[in-house]
Amino acid sequence: MKSLSGTEIKANILVVDDEPQITRVLKTSLSSQGYGIRTAADGEEALQMMRDWAPDLIVTDLRMPNMDGLELCRRVRTESRIPIIVLSVKGEETIKVGALDAGADDYVTKPFSPRELLARVHSVRRRLLGPKEHDQYAFANIAIDFSRMILTRDHKEVAVTPQEFKILKYFVNNIERVISREELLNQVWGFNSYPSTRTVDNHLVKLRQKVEKDPENPSHFKTVHGAGYKFVP
Numbered sequence: 001m002k003s004l005s006g007t008e009i010k011a012n013i014l015v016v017d018d019e020p021q022i023t024r025v026l027k028t029s030l031s032s033q034g035y036g037i038r039t040a041a042d043g044e045e046a047l048q049m050m051r052d053w054a055p056d057l058i059v060t061d062l063r064m065p066n067m068d069g070l071e072l073c074r075r076v077r078t079e080s081r082i083p084i085i086v087l088s089v090k091g092e093e094t095i096k097v098g099a100l101d102a103g104a105d106d107y108v109t110k111p112f113s114p115r116e117l118l119a120r121v122h123s124v125r126r127r128l129l130g131p132k133e134h135d136q137y138a139f140a141n142i143a144i145d146f147s148r149m150i151l152t153r154d155h156k157e158v159a160v161t162p163q164e165f166k167i168l169k170y171f172v173n174n175i176e177r178v179i180s181r182e183e184l185l186n187q188v189w190g191f192n193s194y195p196s197t198r199t200v201d202n203h204l205v206k207l208r209q210k211v212e213k214d215p216e217n218p219s220h221f222k223t224v225h226g227a228g229y230k231f232v233p
Contacts (some may be wrong), residue, residue: 010177011122011125012053016046016060016072017087026059029114030121033178043067047075050082057121062095070099077103079082083124085117112225122183125133137172139233142211144168151210158210162190167203171231180228204229 013035015026023039027206031037038053040046042064050058058076062069069086084104088096096107106124108117135147143152146169152162160168166188171179181197189199208215222230 003123003225004072010034011056012038012122014038014040014046014049014053014055014058016040016043016058016064016069018061018064022061023086025114025118029118035121042076042187043069043072043222046072047090050080052077055082057083057085057125059085059087059117059165062092062099063089070095070102071130073099073102078158089113104204110174111140119180153211160210162208164203171229174231176230176232178224178230183228 007168010033013030015023015030015037015121016039016042017023017026018041018111023041026040027037038049038055040049043060045069046058046060047067049055058071058072067075072085076084083106086096086099086104086107087109087110088099089110089152096109099107102211106120115203116159120217135145137144144165145163148214149160149162149165151158151165151168160222167184170184170188181200185197204221205215214219220232222232224230
């Protein structure tokens with residue numbers, strides 16, 4: 001999917017909020033991560049935009065004029081299974097629960113950081129849409145058989161640890177998406193494990209030595225400064 005400027009778009013997100021400052025911040029932070037963004041000021045406008053534009057995900061405030069976020073969730077669910085994240089303020093537990101009952105998939109409590117919302121967006125899309133799973137994958141001079149845990153480089157087997165295979169598979173299932181160190185820790189090591197982000201860096205150094213033609217200038221496992229890593233086949 002590409003924008004009019006020709007840049008690659010990960011997914012289209014409809015942001016619904018009657019506060020221009022909020023929509024401005026969310027539009028900036030989400031578009032900077034490769035998402036196509038449109039905004040609406042209330043539920044009625046959002047419904048019409050959903051029908052015309054067909055977004056991949058909706059982020060909506062709960063308290064809005066004309067049609068609030070709760071009613072928007074109900075109306076969207078009569079027409080679509082588009083993932084919905086609601087924005088609530090502290091103390092609105094009853095409304096938040098009502099939104100989840102009405103079809104919302106997740107929530108973020110205000111005030112929140114753009115980074116937190118991005119994590120929720122990634123989590124919801126992974127959970128509901130799911131990455132494409134690969135049992136076998138090949139790129140450049142590398143061939144990987146995940147079911148047998150075999151990696152070959154130029155047709156010669158390379159010793160790779162089970163943890164490195166987990167990292168490889170997560171990257172392969174999320175091609176060209178920027179993945180933070182925290183996301184890798186959560187998804188590969190697990191929420192109940194507490195290694196440092198330096199652990200991720202150390203594993204990536206070892207993977208590059210086994211996979212990259214020039215580990216010092218990697219072509220496939222790229223560092224995205226200030227954000228994490230990205231796999232480019």
